[in-house]
Amino acid sequence: MSEEVKEKEPLFSLKNRKLLSVPLNRENPITIQVLGICSALAVTAKLEPAVVMAISVTFVTGVGNLVISLLRKSIAPRIRIIVQLTVIATLVIMVDQFLKAYAYDVSKQLSVFVGLIITNCIIMGRFEAFGMANKPWPSFLDGIGNGLGYGMILIIVSFFRELFGSGTLWGYPIFEKIGLYNIGYENNGMMILPPMALILVGIIIWVQRSKYRDLIEDN
Amino acid sequence: MFSNRYIFIYSSVMVIIVAVVLSLTAILLQPRQEKNLTIAKIQGILAALNVTATPEDAEELYAQYVSTELAVDQDGQVVSIYQDGTLEKGDIRPFMIDLKKALYSKKMKEPFVVPLYIAENKGDTFYIVPMRGTGLWGPVYGNIAFTSNFNEIAGAFFTHDKETPGLGAEISTSEFSSQFIGKKIFNDAGDFVSVKVVKGGIAMMAPDQRIHGVDAISGGTITSNAVSAMLKNCLENYLVYIHNNIKQ
Numbered sequence: 001m002s003e004e005v006k007e008k009e010p011l012f013s014l015k016n017r018k019l020l021s022v023p024l025n026r027e028n029p030i031t032i033q034v035l036g037i038c039s040a041l042a043v044t045a046k047l048e049p050a051v052v053m054a055i056s057v058t059f060v061t062g063v064g065n066l067v068i069s070l071l072r073k074s075i076a077p078r079i080r081i082i083v084q085l086t087v088i089a090t091l092v093i094m095v096d097q098f099l100k101a102y103a104y105d106v107s108k109q110l111s112v113f114v115g116l117i118i119t120n121c122i123i124m125g126r127f128e129a130f131g132m133a134n135k136p137w138p139s140f141l142d143g144i145g146n147g148l149g150y151g152m153i154l155i156i157v158s159f160f161r162e163l164f165g166s167g168t169l170w171g172y173p174i175f176e177k178i179g180l181y182n183i184g185y186e187n188n189g190m191m192i193l194p195p196m197a198l199i200l201v202g203i204i205i206w207v208q209r210s211k212y213r214d215l216i217e218d219n
Numbered sequence: 220m221f222s223n224r225y226i227f228i229y230s231s232v233m234v235i236i237v238a239v240v241l242s243l244t245a246i247l248l249q250p251r252q253e254k255n256l257t258i259a260k261i262q263g264i265l266a267a268l269n270v271t272a273t274p275e276d277a278e279e280l281y282a283q284y285v286s287t288e289l290a291v292d293q294d295g296q297v298v299s300i301y302q303d304g305t306l307e308k309g310d311i312r313p314f315m316i317d318l319k320k321a322l323y324s325k326k327m328k329e330p331f332v333v334p335l336y337i338a339e340n341k342g343d344t345f346y347i348v349p350m351r352g353t354g355l356w357g358p359v360y361g362n363i364a365f366t367s368n369f370n371e372i373a374g375a376f377f378t379h380d381k382e383t384p385g386l387g388a389e390i391s392t393s394e395f396s397s398q399f400i401g402k403k404i405f406n407d408a409g410d411f412v413s414v415k416v417v418k419g420g421i422a423m424m425a426p427d428q429r430i431h432g433v434d435a436i437s438g439g440t441i442t443s444n445a446v447s448a449m450l451k452n453c454l455e456n457y458l459v460y461i462h463n464n465i466k467q
Contacts, residue, residue: 042383042384043384044385045384045385045386046384046385049384074229075229076220076221076225076226076229077221078221078226079226079229079230082230083233086233086234086237090237090240090241093241093244094240094241094244097244097245097248097252098244098248100248100252100255101248101251101252101255102251104255104259108259108378108379108380108391110384113384161385165385189437189438192385192386192437192438193386193437193438
């Protein structure tokens with residue numbers, strides 16, 4: 001009953017804004033929590049699928065976290081993982097169906113990875129760590145924030161991989177237009193292979209931790 | 220705190236709600252999805268002719284370019300003809316033939332019919348062969364256009380459902396498909412040799428064989444092999460027809 005006494009919190013209070021911004025940097029799901037790495041390697045060869053993947057994951061984490069938070073008092077702890085998985089699977093199938101109906105080209109490009117959002121550990125991580133214990137609105141913001149934090153890394157990685165691996169950006173042949181091939185430049189084939197994504201994520205982690213030294217773990 | 224009874228009821232209700240929501244989504248979106256598939260099929264056929272179609276003008280362009288659709292059976296006999304919007308022979312429009320089922324019947328050594336499209340572009344006649352094969356994660360598809368005597372490939376188009384973006388999925392780029400233009404599926408003696416997708420590039424082949432090969436995709440070996448296998452498996456169905464009707 002003590003909740004009733006508290007004054008109503010504004011929708012975008014400092015605390016709520018932090019829910020959105022902290023996952024972008026200090027609690028980034030990829031670079032700090034090292035979750036969702038597999039899809040980060042797989043869909044980042046080109047910018048366009050990375051952006052659509054980022055939007056899809058953000059939708060699933062946001063709405064999923066909201067649904068879980070609304071249900072949190074009714075979910076029996078013994079079956080909570082099953083309930084969480086069902087919510088994720090439902091949302092992912094809906095995203096897949098919508099993409100097939102309204103963004104057919106992109107759905108073809110993303111192909112297998114839309115279905116694999118189900119196995120993205122960030123989503124279940126947020127449901128377990130946040131949605132199960134917090135009110136709907138903060139949970140929704142937390143989901144969106146984490147989706148964006150994931151998406152941001154995807155977009156940075158795919159930017160470099162597409163630019164140096166294929167010489168294009170969003171399919172536009174940028175290196176060809178500025179005549180880089182005429183002076184003997186060649187695309188780096190290594191860039192389009194998955195290991196390069198891991199190296200790029202590693203570089204991002206390195207840059208981030210040299211800027212914020214307190215993030216470096218003791219070992 | 221939560222009884223077993225509660226858990227069972229909760230799970231059942233949840234599953235029913237999810238089933239209803241998903242069924243509704245699927246039913247409501249199905250007409251649009253099927254239309255997308257038909258348009259993608261038409262765009263694929265036109266792309267083999269090097270005609271770029273948008274979803275809006277695809278059906279119109281198809282009617283303009285593709286004059287005749289044939290259905291050819293395993294013995295090279297034409298069993299259906301669909302010409303200028305009417306079915307002149309047979310009982311199924313060749314465009315509606317399910318290639319997956321046809322190729323499965325072939326594998327089971329049962330009778331089958333496969334479609335063949337005849338198109339006119341700038342006064343020349345082209346034959347377009349639709350293809351389907353098995354990629355790494357799911358099916359790969361393609362259409363390949365031949366000049367009127369089946370001597371040379373005039374254009375090719377490939378697509379897929381689930382190949383890895385940036386790797387196997389690159390078969391759908393024009394960089395890959397344009398390599399097929401000018402290649403030959405028959406050798407000088409007139410035997411069928413298909414076109415191979417060669418790992419390491421056609422530079423690995425003997426110089427006189429290079430007319431029957433294209434470069435594979437780095438990092439997409441299984442998809443590249445699937446394209447090779449698809450070409451052979453689908454083109455060989457038309458050999459009797461070609462022998463009887465075109466190269467006598």
